[in-house]
Amino acid sequence: MRVPRDQREDRPFGPDALLWSADAGTDDGAATAEGLHPGDVEAVHAYARDPEVCRYTEWGPNTPAQSQTFIDEMLAASSAERPAVMTWAVTIAGAGAEDVIGACSVTVTSHEHRRGMMGYVLAQAHWRRGYATEAAAAVLGFAREALGLARVEATCRPGNVALQRVLAKIGMQQEGLLRSHILIRGRREDSLLFAAVDWANDPQEA
Numbered sequence: 001m002r003v004p005r006d007q008r009e010d011r012p013f014g015p016d017a018l019l020w021s022a023d024a025g026t027d028d029g030a031a032t033a034e035g036l037h038p039g040d041v042e043a044v045h046a047y048a049r050d051p052e053v054c055r056y057t058e059w060g061p062n063t064p065a066q067s068q069t070f071i072d073e074m075l076a077a078s079s080a081e082r083p084a085v086m087t088w089a090v091t092i093a094g095a096g097a098e099d100v101i102g103a104c105s106v107t108v109t110s111h112e113h114r115r116g117m118m119g120y121v122l123a124q125a126h127w128r129r130g131y132a133t134e135a136a137a138a139v140l141g142f143a144r145e146a147l148g149l150a151r152v153e154a155t156c157r158p159g160n161v162a163l164q165r166v167l168a169k170i171g172m173q174q175e176g177l178l179r180s181h182i183l184i185r186g187r188r189e190d191s192l193l194f195a196a197v198d199w200a201n202d203p204q205e206a
Contacts, residue, residue: 031131033088033104033138035078040089041071043100047123056157057121058182084108086142090122090135101126104135106143106152114150114201116143127162137170140196150201155181155191167194 036044045067047053054060062070077085090102102122109115118139122132143149154172156163164174172194181191 031090031092031101031134033090033135036071036074036087036089036103038071038075040100041068044071044089044103047102047121050124052124053121056160056163056184058184088139090120090131092126092131101131102135104139106139106147108147108149109153114148116147116149116152118143118152118154132162132166133169136166140170140172144196144198144201148201149198151195151197153193153195155193157182157184157189158192164192164194170196172196 041064045062045064048060048062048067048070051061054062059066059070074085074087077083078087085105085107087103087105089100090104091099092101102120104120105118107117109117118136120132120135120139122135140152143152152172154167155178156167158177168174173196175193175195178191178193180188182189
């Protein structure tokens, strides 16, 4: 079972540092982001094994062992005092399966250059309900405000039109095409590069 928020250790860069809640106006209720827990593996595997969810990703469809490894790696990464990789579970009241419907993350790729990467994944049953946009906006805001990143990037496959719309909606701009960028189940695929630049976090502009 999940530990109530008021019983968790409060760390500014810990797994529960992303304070976000969203009400997309659906019957499911409000979605929130909170730290992953060891007991989330079944819920994570429920979407990570879905071929449609993994259609444009370099991982998946997962085996149970692969989903367990993901949880273990993310928990290990988040245990650092100032982790470079932060991953949160996207949860929703009443969704079942421990209420986890996806995950969102930010990775600091360069502390020196204040640069990072962000991403998210949602279970197919919760697509087109506004949760993806809310999760992506929350991660981008955290990257800028809590981590002080001046540049946050995201990539997606050219065929993933829905993700492109989400990235554009939260203010990220498409900057280019990365040819033969990623290997997906034995096939090399191009990626589109999106980025958001926060000039307030750029020391040259300060």
